[in-house]
Every structure is written in C-alpha cells, then in structure tokens.
Amino acid sequence: MRLSFFAKPHRDWVVEGNHTSRVMGFGLIAFVLAVHMLGRGYSELTWALLGLQFLAYPQLLYWRTRKSNEPRAAEMNHMSLDSFVFGMWSAYLGFPMWSTFGMCVTTAVTHASYMGVKGAVRSAAALSAGALMAIVLFGFRFSPAMDWPISLACLLGLTAYLVSLANMAHNHNVKLFETRDKMRKGEQALQEANEALRQQLGEISVLQTRLREQANRDSLTGLYNRRYLDDTLARELARCKREGQPLSLMLIDIDHFKRVNDTYGHPAGDEVLRALARMLNTHARSGDVACRYGGEEFLMLLPHMPLQTAMQRAEQWRADFGTATLVFGDFHIQATLSVGIATYPGDGTSPETLIANADLALYRAKNNGRNRVVAFSTSHPSPSVLPNSSHASQ
Template sequence: MLRWLLGCLLLAGAVAAQADQAAPESVIDFQLRWHHQFQFAGYYAALEKGFYREEGLEVRIHAGSPGRQPVKEVLAGRAQYAEGNSEILHQRLLGQPLVALAAIFQHSPSVLIARRDSGIASAHDLIGKRVMLMDGNADADFLTMLLNEGISPSQVNILPSSYDFNDLLSGKVDAFNSYLTNEPFYLRQQQVDFTVIDPRSYRVDFYSDVLFTSEAEVRDNPARVQAFRRATLKGWRYAMEHPAEIIDLLLAKYGVSKSREHLEFEAAAMRSLILPDLIEIGHMNPGRWQHMADAFIKAGLVKSQAALAGFVYDPRPPAAPAWVVPVLLGALLAVGAVLSVAGYFIRVNRRLLSVDAQLREANERLVANLAEISALHKQLQEQAVHDPLTGLYNRRYLDEVLERELARAVREGYPVSVAMIDLDHFKAVNDTYGHKAGDRVLQALGRLLHEQAREGDVPCRFGGEEFVLVLPRMAGDNARRRAEQWREAFAAQATRHGEIEIHCTMSVGLATYPGDATSAEGLLAGADRALYRAKAGGRNRVEAA
C-alpha cells in the first residue's frame, strides 16, 4: 500500500514536471557581466559540450558592456538568466524580484590596484585620493572595507569607472577597481610595480560571479530553472577540469582579444577563488548572504533586510500540488478497505525492516560526511590564514596576531620585536629570469624563515617580496642578532631554477615594543622606516628603529 502511494506521488510529480516543460521559450537568453573571457568559462562549456541541449534547452550567450548590464537585462525581460556580483543582492534589498541560483566564485576577485610609486599601500592611504569604482557609490564591498577601517567614504574622492585601465597607468586616478584574474597580468607584462588592496584583508568577503534569474522565472518555469542551473554547474565542473580546451575555444570561436598566456593566467587565478577541489561549485551559504546584507545596511545603501527572504534559491524539487494529498488519501482508504489485516501487517513489517536498513545506511553516510566536512573546514581555515606560495602566514593573520601579542605583552610586561624583510633588487630577478624564478626565490626565503623561527614566532608574507616576523619575548639587541643570522644565511645560499643558480640578498628593518612603539601600527611603521634606511644605506643590511 505504501509502495502504491509512493508510485502515485512519483507519477504526479512527473506529470507536473512534463506540464512545466511543455511550453518553454524557444530560446533562453543568458547575459554575461562583461566581454567574452575565461571568467565565464563554465557557460561556454555548458553550451559547446551540449549540456544545455541535453536538458532540452537552447541557449544564447550575450557579452556584457557598459550599456548592457545583467540586472537591467533580466529585469527588462531581455534575458532570462545572467551572472552578476553583489549588485544582485543590492537590487533585491531595494525591492527588485531577483533570485540567486548559484555562487560560482566563493571569494570575490574584485580589488583596488594602485601604482606602487603612488605611495598607496593600505586602505588608509586612499584618504584624499582619486578612486574609480565599477558601480560608483554602490560598491558595497569597498565601502564596507573603508567603514571597517574607520574611514568615511566622503574622505575618498570616489569616481565612477571609466572602464579604461589606462587611467591608472597615466596617473589620471590613484586607484582602480580591478579583478585579480585580469589587470595584474597587464601590469606585470608592462613591468609596472603595483599594490593590491583586497577587501578580504579588511574582513570583507563577498560572493562573486553569481548565476541569477527573476522571481517570475522561478515561479513560472521551475523545471527549466533546475535544468538550466544543473547544466550550468556541469559546464563549470568541465571547464575547471579542461581549462586548455576552453582557452582554445575562446580563441577560435569567441574572438577573445586576450593572448593565450593571459587566458592561462586568468584560469589559474580563478581556481583559488572558485575552490573547485574543496567546495561544490555553486554552493551558497545563507549566512554569508546575511553578512553581505548587513554590510549593505552598514554602508547606508539600504535600510532593511526584509526583502532577503526568498533571495537564495532552494534547488530541492518543489512540493506536490495541493490536490495530490486529499485525492491520494481517498484512494488509499478505498484500497485499504479491501486488504486483509494479515497482508497489511506483513507488508508494513517488511517496509519497517527496509526503513531500518536505510536508516542505518544513512547514519553511516552522515558520519562519513561529517568527517569530510570537518576535514574541509580545517583546510579552509588553513587557506584563510596562509599565503599559498610560501606557506607562511598571510597579512590578515599578521594583523590579528600582532594585536594579540601586544595585548599579552602589556599584561605580562615582556618585549615584542617586529622584523620587516624586503628582497634586494627583486624586480631584476623577475625581469631577468621570469616570474616563476622569482617565485622560487620567494619560496626559498619563506623556507629559511620558517626553519629559523622559534616556537611562538610568527613568520608572515606581508605582500609581494616583503615579509614580516613577529618575535614575542625578544628584545631589540637579540632581534638584531637573529636578523643578521638570517641575512647572512640567505646571502650565502643559491636558489636553483632549472639550470640557473640565483643569488639574492635581503634588507631588514627592526622595531621593538615598548621602546620604539606601543601599537601594532606603530611597530610596523617603525620597522618600515628602518627597512627604508637599510635600503638607502646600500642594501643587504639590518637597521633598527
């Protein structure tokens, strides 16, 4: 009897699904956020490998431009689906009927880039500077970054983006809203030193490149929404596993102006943002959307989160129509009247035994999944605080640990030294031997600092070719002796890159609490000034504040 009921429910669901798919639009229009490039690889893969066609969908992909933006195209009905960034949530909270289907990038590639010779090295250096933002005053991630640092947006000269990166190179603006997957390639190609200001370093971590649609599409074509989402995610998995094939496709069919080397750079940079080996592509955590909504309110872009409900798409199949339950219950009572009591209990008993076995199997899967989730959580925690190239701690972790160490030093009365290290003539290494060779040198210095660190020391990659070590319970004289040992050891060793041996030196600046400074910011500034004197004094030397 229960088996019959289940069959009826499945039949009803199939009928409903067929009814939904019976009258799809002849062509689905999909709107990209920008020009054709590897950033949208999954959609090309879904189209060209036939994943959309397998779902019964005919799809046209449209490139974006300043005058053709995803939210406007979907709201106007010119596209049924599109990809966008945080502006999707912003418009939803303003009352627009948009629904997020899948987050492709778990971390946003959107950063501010400044020329190194501008003197901009942190969010605080943006005060009084000309900063171009892609969406003017609606760039919530950057506005939240400023507010987190106690900076009013009115203190920064925010300009709407010209979409012309030459405005940064020519000095027309001081910082430009860019993608980690794109503009750094241009700068390195032109040998322009630059600084990246990443909102993630200031506790702002948004989703990016989000597949979305309208409430009307979800309501009127639920099966099509599921099919489009399913085929798209299949395309993204394929693209991440076959980047070279997608690059060939972009160059041959889509007329992409970027070089193969640029597209390869873009593909490699995207992996650390999509995290396809750690997180299921498209995963969305409602808590992170809530955090983003909080940021919009904090930035003064919206007044309420009331419209957030229903914004995150639930991929589970919709419930059966309301008429199904009473009709099937009536049928069940009619059939039950003609069944014998003995036969009924035999079938129920068999069903219970089957359910018991299924529960045991489900419990075993749950235990295994929890173990996988725990391992994944640990991996993500490691990624959040470590530099991927050297394995040392990153700038974000340094900011946290230095504040904690100083607070403990104040309570317990011991010194804390900070050593800031910079590789000498590192640009010449990159120019002469290439960036891969430069990476080898950075890794070699990272290994030396890790091996020389005491238990409790905190070695970090500060950014580029700069490193910082926090040395708790170490006075200035001892810190200087330690720094001289590192300097001599690194100068004596050679870094191998293929058949080449690369010799490089480093300069070190030191500052110590409480003699030189009493705050984290003061210690870093003091160490930086000392490092500058070491560079000015001929390099390959140690100077103290």
C-alpha cells in the first residue's frame, strides 16, 4: 500500500491550462514591451521589474496556486491580479495603443472563458484599478503611438495567444468528449450487467420457486406432500374460523392396495396411485388442496365446503374410481376407495383433531366392508374398537 505523501497531487485543468497560457502570454507581452521601451530612457529598476513581472511572476503564481487548499479559487483571484498589473503597466508606459489593447483583450478573454460576462466585467474593473494606481503613483501619461513593427508584433502575439487559448479549450473539449464517451460506454456496460443480473435473479427466483415446489410435492404423484399440508391446514382452518365458514377434510385410502402390488407388481401399484392423484387434481377446486398423505392414503382439504357437499363429492369420486379400469401393460386393474370425512366445526376445531377424526371415520369405512364413504359426525366410532395397528395395512 502506497503512503499518501508519495501520491501525485491532483492537477486542476484550469490551473494547468492557465499556467501554460500565462507563461506564453506574459512572455510575448514582455517581448513587445521591451522592444517598445528600448531607447526611451527607462531606468534599470523598470527593466528589472519588467523581467520579474513577466518572467518570474507566472511561476510564482503557479507555485502559490499548487500549494492552495482551493487551487481553482486561487487561480480566479490570480487572473484578476493579472488584469491589475496589466493596467498598471499600461498606465505607467502611457497607454501604448496595441500593447494596451493586447493586454486588455487577453485578460478579458481569459476571464470570460471561465466566468462568462461576469468575468469580463471583473477583468475590466481590475484593469481600471491598476491603471488608477499607476496614475496616482507615477502621474498620468498618454503616449499611444507605437512603431509599426512593434504594432505588428503585438497583433501576432495577440493572435498566437488567442489561438493558444482556443487550442486549450479544444483539447479540454476533446478530453471532455472522451470522458463522456467512456462514461456512456461504462453506463451501457453497467446497464448490460444489470440486465444480466436481473435475468440471473429471475432465473434464481424461478429455480427457488421450483425447489420450493419440489420440496412441497410428492415425487411419485405430483400432489402436495405432508410437509405442505402441515402449514396449509392450519392457515386454511384459521381463515375459515375468521370467516365463519366450514372446512371439510377427507382421508382417502385405496382398498387392498397391498394385493394390487402383490398381484401386478409395484410399478402397477405406482400407476394406480398416479391415476387416483390425476382424478383428485382434475376435480379439485382452485382453493382445494390434494395431498398424498402416506403410502396409499390421500388427503383432500376442502375449505368452505360443508359436510353434505363433501359427502356427495366423495361418493362421486369413489364411484368413478371404482368403475374405472386402469390398463397397465397386459393388466386391466380395478380398485376401490374408502373415504373418511371430518368437518369443521362439528368434528373438531384444530388440525390435529380433524385429521384424527377423519382417520377414525376412515377406519370405520374399512371396518364396515370398504368401498364406502363415512363421516365422523354420523359414525362416532368408539376408541375401544380400534385395532392396535394402522388401518392402512388392511
């Protein structure tokens, strides 16, 4: 990791550009003024000040600006100082026409480049203040005439300075365009990355949904499993309680399913399970929940369904399944159903009670000969007649 004092300082483009144009502009002006002053009897001090002002002064300002905590603000103040000293030199030399014009134009254009019309006004004010200062200190002089070679040099120098300033603006615009182009390409790449990320998130969401579905589904029949039932039954029962609606629960068992497996083989038994699952799914309402409860037992959760309607449905399903023939290879398989029903609120007010009472009703249906529908509220089986083993094995 590099230490901070080894890092290169940030360079402001205004400061750097102004330093270049100031060095060149001041050098040209120094040359023009020196030619103009030759043979006019100016003191050695004036010549020394000219050299310091137009050759050393730009470097001093650049050093001071680079040391400032706010380099751009310092540079704006230095531009006004440029105008002030230009005004002093113009007044001191008697306002020589083309050199005065050149100094006024260069500082006004530079100010306007960064601050608009307000900058040009600020430059004019600083020029005027500098001229007044020179008049107060050295008296008023007015000698605008200049030799034509010096005038030509002023025009060429002014042209060179303005071209330099325009070139600096051009280079800045090119860099700005390149930066904007990079930003545009970066933004486009970011949008593409975001779109790819959105697609990935969508795929992940779909995958999560599928995984949740797989976790809640029985792999053989595609019906919901017991895990899903545990959450759904409690939620639907609570909703029916709030709305004052009934809820019926059916436990459905395939009679003599072990015999089907033993006679036709387990693949045939699996196909019988799938056939029952298809029938239940086909006749289920949108709010009903069909589950494989375990082995050859299925459970139908029927919100907002009273007992009598549930009995009619169960009878219809029992009859349809019992009369259907399943073709499996060379086999023609028929099987019957036994159904036990418990209904909220008469047969229980909790999930556990409803399932237990539906199970008791199913036991009574199987105990009474199978292939029938029995409701808990009409059968009232006595716990004393229950066998020790599960009825599902019968």
